[in-house]
Amino acid sequence: MAEIVAGIGISHVPALGPAVDAAASGQDTNPDMKAFTDVGTWLAQTKPDVVVVIYNDHGASFSFDLVPTFAIGAAESYLPADEGFGRPPLPAYPGDAELSWHIIDSVVPEGFDLTVCQSLDVDHGFSTPMKVLFGTPEAWPVKVIPLAVNVVQQPTPSARRCYELGLAIGRALRSYPKDTRVAVIGTGGMSHQLQGERAGHINPDFDQQFLSEIVNDPENLASLSNPDYIHLAGSEGAELVMWLIMRGALGQNVEAGLSGYVIPVANTAAGVVAMQNAG
Amino acid sequence: MVEKPNMSFDQIPGTYVFDGRRSRMGYPLNKMSAALNNPADREAFQSDPEAFMERYGLSDEQREAVRTRDWLSMIKHGGNIYFAYKIGVMDGLTVQQVLAAMTGTSAEEFKQMMSNGGRQPNG
Incomplete structure (x- = not known):
């Protein structure tokens, strides 16, 4: 049977990749970066075969012509998207279409009406965490399942709905008959605002409570x-x-492996937390 | 425990929540910006921005905002930042430079504010 071996929450701001490189090389000595440079090693020790990201x-694959609330990739591979700078020179991400369809076949009948994408280019929201977690290999060491969420156009799915989808995805993964080790990666945040007179907003008190409660009080x-x-x-x-969504996929009781927080990465407060099911 | 402020979208200061009202208003502007994912359309925008805006049917206010790179006006007229930023990419701008211009500060001041911990809540 499949096993959920890790859950990670991590920012996806593009500048996080270079920031982690600078910290790993010693060019940046900020001790707050340690959890970000360590999380890839932490994840590798859980030996995942597949990551659900x-x-x-961000306007790369979905414009306002078509905004799926939840869209899951079900492709054999995914290309990095051209977001306006040209297509990034990264290897394609190998998919696990069979596991994607298992999730689809499990959660849609439960009432989570996913949009199914057999072709999907993935943008920095996906590729930044992959770079922080796995570096820039010639070939990715894991298969991937992208799950794109509308968090751009209101009404976006509620936090409650996201958590419940995560619970359903957790049930789906645990019922997959193959011996597959799965890590679930929730991306984005932490506090930031990129519009209006309040642009530049950072809320460290909220972020710190979120980092704690995502583990202990989701x-x-x-x-x-x-x-x-x-x-x-x-x-x-x-x-x-x-x-x-990540947190819901894990069990009720988890243990945090590492946690970190830094202000700023570009215009964003960046956070990371890694956890495993307890016991 | 995180406390719940129980605010509505329109009560959040300095924030233009991108909802159905704004997505409808901003549709031509954001559709034009989304086209900038395509190299041929990037060239078309740069060689004749007026014709490019005409092609997508931007409103007069949206055209003027794009011409003058008035980022706050783009947002007020339904632009979404992830899409509007693709216009900034054409100008070689970082997101931070766009945000500085949007809030009427210099790029250096905005960068300094972020390095100092960002714009604090209610600040």
């Missing part, structure tokens, strides 16, 4: 409304609800 698209985070998230975390930081 929960992210949002129910409370699931009870916050969309305006609450925008008010507290910023209009773009509200994407933190995606971490709740």
